[in-house]
Amino acid sequence: MTALRLHGHGASRGSALGRARVRLPHAQEVTEKRIPASAVDAELQRLHQAIESARAEMRELRQRLQGALPAEVGEFLDLHAMLLDDPELLLALDERIRSQRYSAAYALRLQRDTLAQVFEGMEDDYLRSRLDDLDHVIGRINAFLHKRPAGMKGLAGEILVCENVAPSELAQLQSQGVVGIVTSAGSPLSHSAILARSLHLPLVVGASGVLHRINDGDVLILDGGSGEVVLEPAADDLRQYRQRLRELAREQRELGHLRSKPSRTLDGVDITLLANAESREDVAHAHTLGAHGLGLYRTEFLFLQRNGLPDEEEQFHHYRDAVLGMSGRPVTIRILDLGADKADRSGLVLGREENPALGLRGIRLLLAHPKVADTQLRALLRASGYGPVRILVPMVSTREEILALKRRMTRQVAALREEGHVLAEHVPVGAMIEVPAAAIALPTFIDQVDFLSVGTNDLVQYLLAADRNNEAVGDLYSPLHPAVLQLLAQVIGTARTHGTPLSVCGEIAGDPRMTPLLLALGLTEFSLHPATLLEVRRAIRDCNHGELRARAGKLLQARDRRGIERWLAGTCTP
Numbered sequence: 001m002t003a004l005r006l007h008g009h010g011a012s013r014g015s016a017l018g019r020a021r022v023r024l025p026h027a028q029e030v031t032e033k034r035i036p037a038s039a040v041d042a043e044l045q046r047l048h049q050a051i052e053s054a055r056a057e058m059r060e061l062r063q064r065l066q067g068a069l070p071a072e073v074g075e076f077l078d079l080h081a082m083l084l085d086d087p088e089l090l091l092a093l094d095e096r097i098r099s100q101r102y103s104a105a106y107a108l109r110l111q112r113d114t115l116a117q118v119f120e121g122m123e124d125d126y127l128r129s130r131l132d133d134l135d136h137v138i139g140r141i142n143a144f145l146h147k148r149p150a151g152m153k154g155l156a157g158e159i160l161v162c163e164n165v166a167p168s169e170l171a172q173l174q175s176q177g178v179v180g181i182v183t184s185a186g187s188p189l190s191h192s193a194i195l196a197r198s199l200h201l202p203l204v205v206g207a208s209g210v211l212h213r214i215n216d217g218d219v220l221i222l223d224g225g226s227g228e229v230v231l232e233p234a235a236d237d238l239r240q241y242r243q244r245l246r247e248l249a250r251e252q253r254e255l256g257h258l259r260s261k262p263s264r265t266l267d268g269v270d271i272t273l274l275a276n277a278e279s280r281e282d283v284a285h286a287h288t289l290g291a292h293g294l295g296l297y298r299t300e301f302l303f304l305q306r307n308g309l310p311d312e313e314e315q316f317h318h319y320r321d322a323v324l325g326m327s328g329r330p331v332t333i334r335i336l337d338l339g340a341d342k343a344d345r346s347g348l349v350l351g352r353e354e355n356p357a358l359g360l361r362g363i364r365l366l367l368a369h370p371k372v373a374d375t376q377l378r379a380l381l382r383a384s385g386y387g388p389v390r391i392l393v394p395m396v397s398t399r400e401e402i403l404a405l406k407r408r409m410t411r412q413v414a415a416l417r418e419e420g421h422v423l424a425e426h427v428p429v430g431a432m433i434e435v436p437a438a439a440i441a442l443p444t445f446i447d448q449v450d451f452l453s454v455g456t457n458d459l460v461q462y463l464l465a466a467d468r469n470n471e472a473v474g475d476l477y478s479p480l481h482p483a484v485l486q487l488l489a490q491v492i493g494t495a496r497t498h499g500t501p502l503s504v505c506g507e508i509a510g511d512p513r514m515t516p517l518l519l520a521l522g523l524t525e526f527s528l529h530p531a532t533l534l535e536v537r538r539a540i541r542d543c544n545h546g547e548l549r550a551r552a553g554k555l556l557q558a559r560d561r562r563g564i565e566r567w568l569a570g571t572c573t574p
Contacts, residue, residue, distance in 0.1 A: 003234045006214075008207025010227040011188040012196035013531075015244050016159055016180030017233075020218040023162040024211065025139070033103040043097055047104040050144035051090070057140065105145055112138045159220045161210055165203075167195045174201050180222040182229055184210050196224075197531055204229055255534040259290055263537045265519070269545040273537060274332070274503060274527040276510075283325040285530040293330035295453065295527025296392065296505040297322055299376070300337060309372065315379035323387040330388040332430065332453070332527075335376055337362050337394040362395025362432075367404055377412045384424035392453055396431040396438050399445035405429070406448065432505075434458035439487050442494045452495055453527065456506025460484055479508050480564045482556075485521065489556055492522045503527045515539035516571035517564075520548040520555055543571070 035043055092114075096107035156177030164185045165173070170192060173181070179202070186192060186205035196203040202224030214220070214231060221230040221241050230237050263271045274295025275286030286294060302310050302318055310318075323331050338361060366373040383389050393405055406429060416423055429448075433439050434455035446452075456479055461467055463483055466476040478484075488504075495502035503525035508514045510528030512535045518526070519540070528536060548571065558564045 003237050004213065004231040006207055006210055006229040006231060008182065008204040008210075008227045008229065009188050010203075010223070010225045011186070011193035011205045012199075012201055012203035013225040014180070014200060014202035015224070015241060015248065016202045016220075016222040017238075017241055018157050018159040018179045018220060018222075020161050020214050020216060020220050021155055021158040021178075022211065022214060022216050023160060025163040033106045034101045035097075035103055037101065040098060040101060043104050044094060046145065047093060047097065047107070047141075050104070050141050053144040054137070054140040105142065108138060108141060108145070159222055161214050161220075163211065165192050167192045170195050170199060170201065174199055180204075180220075180224065182207050182210055182214075182220070182222060184208055197529075255538065258534050258537050258541075259288070261537065261541070263540050265540055265543050265545040267544050267546050269524075271519070271540050272503070272525040273533055273540075274505075274525060275533060276505060276527055276529050277322070280321065280325065282530060283322050286533070287326055287329075289530055289533050291329070291530065291533060293332070293388075294322065294326060295332050295503050295525070297331060297333045298337070299334060303336060303338065309375075312375050312379050315376060316382045319380055319383035319389070320386050323383050323389060326387065328387055330390055332390040332392050332451075333380055333383075334392040334394055334432070335363070335380070336366055336372070338365055363393050363401045363405065364395060367401065370408070373405070373408055374412060377409055378416060381409070381412055381416055381423050381427060382421055384427045385422035389424065390428045390430055390451060392430045392432060394432045394455070395435060395458075396433070396445075397435045398437075399441075399448060402429070402431060402445055402448045433491055434462070436463050436487070439491050442491060446494065446498050446500055449500065452491070452500055452502040454488065454491060454502065454504045454506065456484075456488075456504060456508050459487070459506070463487065478561060479506075479514070480561045482558055482560065482564070485517075485558075485564065486556060489521045489552070496522060501525060510536060512536050512539035513568070516543055516548055517555065517568060519543055519545055520552040520571075522549065522552070 092111050093104075093107050096102045096110060097104060100107075102110065155173065158178060159180040159182060160173060160178050161182045162184075164183050165181055170181075181196070181201065182204045184207055188205060193203060193205065202222050204222060204224055204227050207227070207229055210229065214229075219232055221233045221237055223229075223244075233241065263273045265271065272292045274293050275282070275289070275291040276296040276298075277283050277286055277294050278298040278301050283294065283297075297319075299315075299318075302315065319333055322333070360368060366376075377391075380389060380391055391409075393402065396402060409427070409429070413423060413427075428450035430451035430453055431438065431445070431449045432453050432455045433442065434457075436459070438445075439454075439459065442452075460479050460481075461477060464476055464478075464481060466473040492502060502523070503509075504518060504523055505527035508518065509526045510532040512532065515526075515536055516539070526536060551567070551571075555564065555567045558567060
């Protein structure tokens with residue numbers, strides 16, 4: 001008998017074998033339901049009790065897990081608590097019940113749909129994935145409205161199959177013995193996916209149909225790398241699973257030996273491996289793995305997980321700790337990269353944009369909010385007194401944007417020194433190359449930057465006019481397009497000509513299968529998540545740099561994706 005194979009998107013690598021525990025979504029009243037005027041007060045009380053029960057549950061979970069889990073867990077819990085306290089959500093719910101006499105459940109559904117439109121219209125991947133958090137909070141309130149417990153018991157050794165999973169419950173599920181998770185919705189870019197990778201918990205997302213094809217008690221094999229789910233595995237599937245576990249264990253042992261090894265090719269060329277980070281844990285991990293520094297330290301988390309903006313002191317302590325955590329290795333901190341955000345209470349008010357992907361985001365947003373820019377620049381400059389700091393500017397498209405930011409920096413440097421702060425003599429400023437205009441016109445402003453970082457995730461989608469989160473054009477979104485490679489080669493060549501350091505910080509930098517291609521194009525600095533650093537180091541050590549550079553011409557002559565894939569197949573790909 002052949003086992004049934006279902007497919008989603010791998011979000012957190014690892015394999016798992018276990019029985020399925022299916023969690024169906026909370027039933028929500030989709031049909032309109034109105035209540036008599038005499039029942040309004042009682043319905044409001046029922047809603048408020050459900051919300052307060054959800055709050056109490058969140059507080060209890062936060063207290064119980066405090067200090068036992070990565071810092072991200074507490075931050076996610078705080079985010080959910082903030083949503084439960086959102087006055088816009090609460091007032092809108094009350095208004096729908098009072099004025100339109102909707103039932104609490106239907107009012108909740110309507111308000112969820114209203115807010116979902118805002119989230120779905122956001123261009124920024126990080127912000128758009130916050131819809132998962134909203135749905136989880138709505139689900140908790142619904143559970144209490146319908147007197148259903150939100151949690152599940154007895155999960156040891158099981159694989160959870162559900163519509164979606166909240167970051168706030170991931171660590172709890174792992175502590176209960178869940179060995180893997182499959183969801184019918186969700187994104188590899190969500191909070192949940194980020195945390196699952198930190199917890200080393202196998203996760204497959206976007207596996208449509210799993211809730212209809214999988215039943216409680218079914219035996220599953222889950223591959224969080226490929227996104228494959230095997231239902232009722234046959235003997236061959238079990239043998240392959242056991243073999244995969246043995247290979248994974250052996251691979252981890254081998255990779256462990258590379259922690260202290262240089263990132264050097266077979267012909268003796270040293271390659272710089274920098275780490276991407278967004279938490280203290282990432283910084284510590286990068287340090288342990290021997291990263292040469294941080295090539296991308298994201299600051300968005302600091303701004304998003306709160307009602308208001310972080311002040312200078314809070315930001316300074318955050319950036320200073322990252323600098324101290326790397327013990328003298330360079331730390332590249334990207335200034336705020338928000339876009340399409342509805343941040344009323346934070347002071348970064350953005351109206352609904354017709355096309356947020358082409359709207360006010362990155363450096364454009366900061367220049368539109370000078371006080372926000374100055375506060376962050378002051379905090380960053382103060383952190384430079386504790387170790388080497390580099391400032392990375394996102395979404396650059398013109399020379400004028402760089403000059404405007406540098407003028408603000410000059411003023412803040414003078415003010416801080418006047419106040420008696422100790423700063424670095426020179427704080428390098430770099431530009432992210434993620435807008436095609438910046439890549440093409442790089443010679444017009446390269447004299448104004450100290451380094452460059454190519455953000456291939458955005459560059460690819462802008463260059464190919466293919467939204468990386470739109471499944472309808474998913475086949476079109478690929479870095480293995482002749483235009484992408486030719487533009488990368490052009491940017492790398494321009495940087496080399498001007499003697500300007502350049503790294504690639506997009507997802508392709510952390511994919512060991514892409515390492516030979518990037519080396520062939522002339523890249524010598526990679527910036528990647530610590531989780532794949534050792535794998536990329538191994539790939540580098542298996543490559544001959546000179547041979548790859550000699551074959552670059554043939555790579556750039558490829559006419560289509562298939563030709564590029566054939567080139568890759570003939571290299572040192574691990």
